Amino acid sequence: MAEPTTLATVRPDALAHLMAGIARRCPDVARGPVDDAPSPDEPGHPEYHRARRTEWALSRWRTAVPPRYRRAESTRPAVQAWADAVAADPESAGSVLLTGTTGTGKTHEAYGALRRIAECGPERYHVIATTVVDMYGRMRPSPEDELRRLTRVPLLLLDDLGSGKVTEWTEEVTYRLINERYNACLPTIYTSNLPADSRDREGRRHGPDLITTLGERIASRLAEDVQVIAFKGRDLRRSA
Ligand SMILES: Nc1ncnc2c1ncn2[C@@H]1O[C@H](COP(=O)(O)OP(=O)(O)O)[C@@H](O)[C@H]1O
Numbered sequence: 714m715a716e717p718t719t720l721a722t723v724r725p726d727a728l729a730h731l732m733a734g735i736a737r738r739c740p741d742v743a744r745g746p747v748d749d750a751p752s753p754d755e756p757g758h759p760e761y762h763r764a765r766r767t768e769w770a771l772s773r774w775r776t777a778v779p780p781r782y783r784r785a786e787s788t789r790p791a792v793q794a795w796a797d798a799v800a801a802d803p804e805s806a807g808s809v810l811l812t813g814t815t816g817t818g819k820t821h822e823a824y825g826a827l828r829r830i831a832e833c834g835p836e837r838y839h840v841i842a843t844t845v846v847d848m849y850g851r852m853r854p855s856p857e858d859e860l861r862r863l864t865r866v867p868l869l870l871l872d873d874l875g876s877g878k879v880t881e882w883t884e885e886v887t888y889r890l891i892n893e894r895y896n897a898c899l900p901t902i903y904t905s906n907l908p909a910d911s912r913d914r915e916g917r918r919h920g921p922d923l924i925t926t927l928g929e930r931i932a933s934r935l936a937e938d939v940q941v942i943a944f945k946g947r948d949l950r951r952s953a
């Protein structure tokens with residue numbers, strides 16, 4: 714039986730003739746082998762999928778952010794470093810506490826950090842942002858449903874820690890929330906108008922702080938897990 718004709722057995726001049734004919738009839742085929750690896754704007758390319766995750770995460774961020782902070786960007790290197798650590802590995806990132814007097818830009822920076830995490834296109838992006846006072850409101854009469862929601866969400870902004878009336882009940886639910894998130898290695902960004910610790914070198918307190926306001930138990934739990942980033946400066950609301 715005759716050998717089947719393959720491209721390898723065709724004489725070179727006959728092959729050139731064949732290719733020229735194909736090129737005339739179907740120029741797209743004759744252009745030669747195409748690189749079939751997807752480009753960054755095509756499915757299959759890692760950059761394409763990262764961009765889709767970023768779009769999705771930013772749409773979730775927009776639903777969590779109040780209109781005042783829609784243009785928030787993180788500008789502090791320490792906060793940016795935390796946001797990047799959360800995007801890279803949420804379990805090992807730990808939590809941050811932004812402290813400073815009213816109007817120094819803590820809430821703006823916190824929403825900016827949540828946006829920065831979204832922009833990295835993380836695998837998961839579930840975020841809840843709330844002030845503690847709103848949280849206490851949703852926890853009445855029973856805190857269990859709200860506690861479960863906030864202790865499980867992968868990323869939480871808890872704004873204005875230490876504000877509102879402190880009672881045995883607020884102390885208990887706040888401790889449970891902080892403790893359970895700490896045990897689950899879930900990153901949280903806290904803000905507070907109070908300093909973490911107002912003591913000087915001699916141990917004298919200079920005004921209220923989170924230890925005196927939230928209690929020793931909560932403050933020492935926070936101290937184990939949380940990097941404190943202090944905001945100083947003028948009240949941005951007054952200078953606007
Ligand atoms: N980096 C910034 N760029 C533009 N506006 C800012 C910036 N930081 C804060 N602001 C604005 O200043 C005001 C006070 O900031 P905010 O984050 O609410 O302060 P805090 O939470 O410390 O009380 C807000 O109106 C906020 O939108």
Ligand SMILES: [Mg+2]
Nearest residue numbers: 819820872904
């Ligand atoms: Mg604020």
